[in-house]
Amino acid sequence: MSEKTMKENPMRRKKSRFFGLNKQDIIKYYFGGNAAAAIIALVLICWFLLSQAFFFFPNYRNSLQLYRESGQEYVDFSDDRLQAQVKISSLMSQVSGYELRERIGVDADSYAIYVNFRGLLAKKVKFELKDYARAREKEGIMEFLGEEEQNQIRQSIEAAKQSLENAAKTAAAAIEFSDIEDKSLQYAPEKLEFFRQAAVEGVILGETPESVKAIQAAVDTKKQKLLGELPVFVKLAEAQDVIQAPQAAFRDFITQQRKYALETKARGVAFKSAAEEKASLDERAKSATSEEEKKRLAIKSVRYLTQEPDYAKLNAPLYESKAQQAALAVDLLVATEKSVSMLPDPSELTSVGAKKRLGDIKKGFEEVEEIFADKGNEASTWDHTKHYSMSEAVVGFFFGTKWVTNSSWQDFYGVVPLFLGSFGAALVAVILAVPFAVGGAIYVNRLSSPMEQQVIKPVIEFIQAIPSVVLAFFGVIVLGSFLFKYGQNPALAWIPGFPIEGKLTMLNAGVLLALMAVPTIFTLAEDALNNVPKSYQEASLALGATKLQTVLKVILPSCFSGVIAAVLLGFGRIVGETMVVLLVMGGRIAIPTSFTDPAHSMTGILAQEIGEVDKGSLHWGALFMVGLVLFTVSLSLNWLAQTILRRLAKHK
Amino acid sequence: MKFKLVSSVAALSAVLLSSAVAQTKLVVKGSDTLGAKMVPQLAEVYKATGNNVNFEIAAEGSSTCFTNLLAGTADFGMSSRAHKDSEAADFTAAGKQLVQHVAGVDMIAVVVNEANGVKALTKDQVAGIFTGEISDWSEVGGNPGKIAVYTRNTSSGTYKTFQKLAMGGKDYGSQSQKMAGNEQIAQGVSGDIRGIGYVGLAYVGKAGTAAVSVGGVLPTAENAKSYPLSRNLYYYTDGQPTGEVKKFIEWSTTSPVAAKIVTKVGFIPAN
Numbered sequence: 001m002s003e004k005t006m007k008e009n010p011m012r013r014k015k016s017r018f019f020g021l022n023k024q025d026i027i028k029y030y031f032g033g034n035a036a037a038a039i040i041a042l043v044l045i046c047w048f049l050l051s052q053a054f055f056f057f058p059n060y061r062n063s064l065q066l067y068r069e070s071g072q073e074y075v076d077f078s079d080d081r082l083q084a085q086v087k088i089s090s091l092m093s094q095v096s097g098y099e100l101r102e103r104i105g106v107d108a109d110s111y112a113i114y115v116n117f118r119g120l121l122a123k124k125v126k127f128e129l130k131d132y133a134r135a136r137e138k139e140g141i142m143e144f145l146g147e148e149e150q151n152q153i154r155q156s157i158e159a160a161k162q163s164l165e166n167a168a169k170t171a172a173a174a175i176e177f178s179d180i181e182d183k184s185l186q187y188a189p190e191k192l193e194f195f196r197q198a199a200v201e202g203v204i205l206g207e208t209p210e211s212v213k214a215i216q217a218a219v220d221t222k223k224q225k226l227l228g229e230l231p232v233f234v235k236l237a238e239a240q241d242v243i244q245a246p247q248a249a250f251r252d253f254i255t256q257q258r259k260y261a262l263e264t265k266a267r268g269v270a271f272k273s274a275a276e277e278k279a280s281l282d283e284r285a286k287s288a289t290s291e292e293e294k295k296r297l298a299i300k301s302v303r304y305l306t307q308e309p310d311y312a313k314l315n316a317p318l319y320e321s322k323a324q325q326a327a328l329a330v331d332l333l334v335a336t337e338k339s340v341s342m343l344p345d346p347s348e349l350t351s352v353g354a355k356k357r358l359g360d361i362k363k364g365f366e367e368v369e370e371i372f373a374d375k376g377n378e379a380s381t382w383d384h385t386k387h388y389s390m391s392e393a394v395v396g397f398f399f400g401t402k403w404v405t406n407s408s409w410q411d412f413y414g415v416v417p418l419f420l421g422s423f424g425a426a427l428v429a430v431i432l433a434v435p436f437a438v439g440g441a442i443y444v445n446r447l448s449s450p451m452e453q454q455v456i457k458p459v460i461e462f463i464q465a466i467p468s469v470v471l472a473f474f475g476v477i478v479l480g481s482f483l484f485k486y487g488q489n490p491a492l493a494w495i496p497g498f499p500i501e502g503k504l505t506m507l508n509a510g511v512l513l514a515l516m517a518v519p520t521i522f523t524l525a526e527d528a529l530n531n532v533p534k535s536y537q538e539a540s541l542a543l544g545a546t547k548l549q550t551v552l553k554v555i556l557p558s559c560f561s562g563v564i565a566a567v568l569l570g571f572g573r574i575v576g577e578t579m580v581v582l583l584v585m586g587g588r589i590a591i592p593t594s595f596t597d598p599a600h601s602m603t604g605i606l607a608q609e610i611g612e613v614d615k616g617s618l619h620w621g622a623l624f625m626v627g628l629v630l631f632t633v634s635l636s637l638n639w640l641a642q643t644i645l646r647r648l649a650k651h652k
Numbered sequence: 653m654k655f656k657l658v659s660s661v662a663a664l665s666a667v668l669l670s671s672a673v674a675q676t677k678l679v680v681k682g683s684d685t686l687g688a689k690m691v692p693q694l695a696e697v698y699k700a701t702g703n704n705v706n707f708e709i710a711a712e713g714s715s716t717c718f719t720n721l722l723a724g725t726a727d728f729g730m731s732s733r734a735h736k737d738s739e740a741a742d743f744t745a746a747g748k749q750l751v752q753h754v755a756g757v758d759m760i761a762v763v764v765n766e767a768n769g770v771k772a773l774t775k776d777q778v779a780g781i782f783t784g785e786i787s788d789w790s791e792v793g794g795n796p797g798k799i800a801v802y803t804r805n806t807s808s809g810t811y812k813t814f815q816k817l818a819m820g821g822k823d824y825g826s827q828s829q830k831m832a833g834n835e836q837i838a839q840g841v842s843g844d845i846r847g848i849g850y851v852g853l854a855y856v857g858k859a860g861t862a863a864v865s866v867g868g869v870l871p872t873a874e875n876a877k878s879y880p881l882s883r884n885l886y887y888y889t890d891g892q893p894t895g896e897v898k899k900f901i902e903w904s905t906t907s908p909v910a911a912k913i914v915t916k917v918g919f920i921p922a923n
Contacts, residue, residue, distance in 0.1 A: 083785070086785050090785065090786060090787065090788070090791055093788075093790065093791040094788045094790050094791060096790070097788065097789075097791060097793075097794075097796050098790055098796045100790075101790065101795055101796050108795055109795065111767070111769050112767035112768070112795070112845060115766050115767035116767055119766070119859075119860065182767075182845050184797070184845075185845075216769075255820075353796060402826065404826075406811075407823050408815065408821050408823070409821075409822070409823055481843075501798060501800070501846070502800060502844060503843060503844070504829070504840075586829050587805075587829050587830045587831070588827060588828065588829045588830075589826060589830075590826040598829055608805060608830075
């Protein structure tokens, strides 16, 4: 049927057309267009990330090349050795400190206990304290007033003080040692009354009472006596003297070298920026329209001094110092070895912490020897002209353990600490969330009554509605203190990472993230359970299996890959979460050693630093690279989950 | 009727004109340390004491003080650091002269938890703690425990100043925790017996924290000169100040009322 006849057909209703499309077509293309828009948006985002991050590696390579050319690399070879050696000497002072603490006994903590008691008490009597302070405000103007008014003021102060004292005494009687948040403090139980009394005095006086000062003084005397007389401390002090003796010379040497390197770097940076400016002027001159403009730009371009710094000449003092550097390093190592051999035997120590650190010194010394050999070798063969390869820069980003930005020395962009922070918190979250979410899904789907179903499902899904920043506040204020308080319980000390040392930790973030992962995993796992054909259950029950046997042995295995996909999607959901990890994880950019350490995350660093960087700078590129890594991780998690789900669908 | 309209228009324009003539506008640009509280409050009181001046204050960082003065887009600038040689050279090259006036003194206090027995540190110890060389309280005479270092984040000016004043320009240790502001640092330290951090003078004395003496000197107003971590705050002008600028700078650096305001916002008056 031709178009014409169609139109003329009186039986057909006339259709309005728009750009030659009828209503059905418009609706079809509208939905098609929406789908296409989603794909285009995804492609655009990928393109945007790639284009911003593209120049990062070449730029990073250039930056590291300058780090080498300017001699900073050479200085860091020396600095690394000094740092390694200082670590040993600092462990020695720790051995001494821990041992001293042990020998002094519980009195060492009395000041801290007193402050804690006073703080607890001040909170309980805060209204009385305020009244007392208000009454005392008038003391200042007393001299201007008459006799009678002065008396009145005195009386009101006295009354306020009396009521404060009474309130404090009653409140103090309720304070126990167990109220102290920091469980690492030691105390003698029989001293409870003493501390209560001291807290009352401290609150009223507003300063440390004499009784506490006396204990402090006694502790100090004991300390001095122990340090001067006990052979173990004398030995430690002698060892410390030996190890610290050559440090100053080496430190001065490095300080001197740093100056040279920084100056060379400043010149190198100035040259690079001038050269870039010149190149851009030349570029503009080429495309300039008028002759006059061309001339003007050319003159401007000539004005830029683009003489490349003579690195060989600038680095001459560093090359000349190679022998001195090696000699100083030998001194340092010899002193370290001698000092380690002077240390007391572990059997002379009583403190567990001191013994542990003594062992660390022995282990650490081997590492120091290695570092001295490696870095000494690198320093002696160091050559500022050696090319810094692109692959080194790439490896430096993906496997670098240092993320140092805004440095006055050299920026390093190594993603490992951030990656581990993100990954660690998400892992903690998933481990915590899976039993709850999957267990909940099984219960709701197979075991519960319809009534329970109607309550539990919406409640779990409701958790998703809590804004993440609200959860983060909860983590900072409530959960952090809670975990800190109970995480110091000695009964938990067998778990690696316990006792917890701070409030803002990966564990804290992980618990909150688990809360966010539960609804995702729960919903998807329940879907997977729903997809198991009814005949499976019927067959199993007909064979005489109990309900529980059916669920665990028949239903769950047949939808196992669906549950795995749910877990992966839950994981993907929380790896990208920002607010919680930014506020709750503690913001420490170092490789976490346990899951109770503070850490930083990829999402957190993006949120924190993107606002302060110049567009197009190296730091900017690094952040976009982090974004790209994050994007790749999420994308691959999603892809993996979907592949698993597809397989599951095929099997059916 | 017509007369009324004309007269009212005339009266209105007269009012507008007179106010435009009498009221001078001072454009102030530069540091946010000064521009956040101190200068706005000084300006407020200066106006209230009968000076018909309008202030336009933009606090976007100390560097903008010099760029704006050079471009002539500010009447005077504020800076929390002294000028660099290159900045002075720019002025000379443009045939101008950069003049410095001390506006006040700020101190960066090192704070620890109140329950920490350590109440004094040497400057080297402070540097060691923040660079990560010293990692345990037992190394500085305290009760054993791992030191938790709280610092400002990298965008902060105090972060840089502290690095320069206390750490000899070395980088912060990787174990330090970066906090958003003074308040967060104070909170972190007050909740952590092993914590240490630094805050502006205005935040000293927050419950649960105590300032330590650095090199034997406590960060108090009397010790402004001898405290190792104190820095001057400056006003800058292009050439010797004249007119209303001169009057304001003189008033804010010499009058006792201004000194009181400067003290109230947590700094130390210039003299």
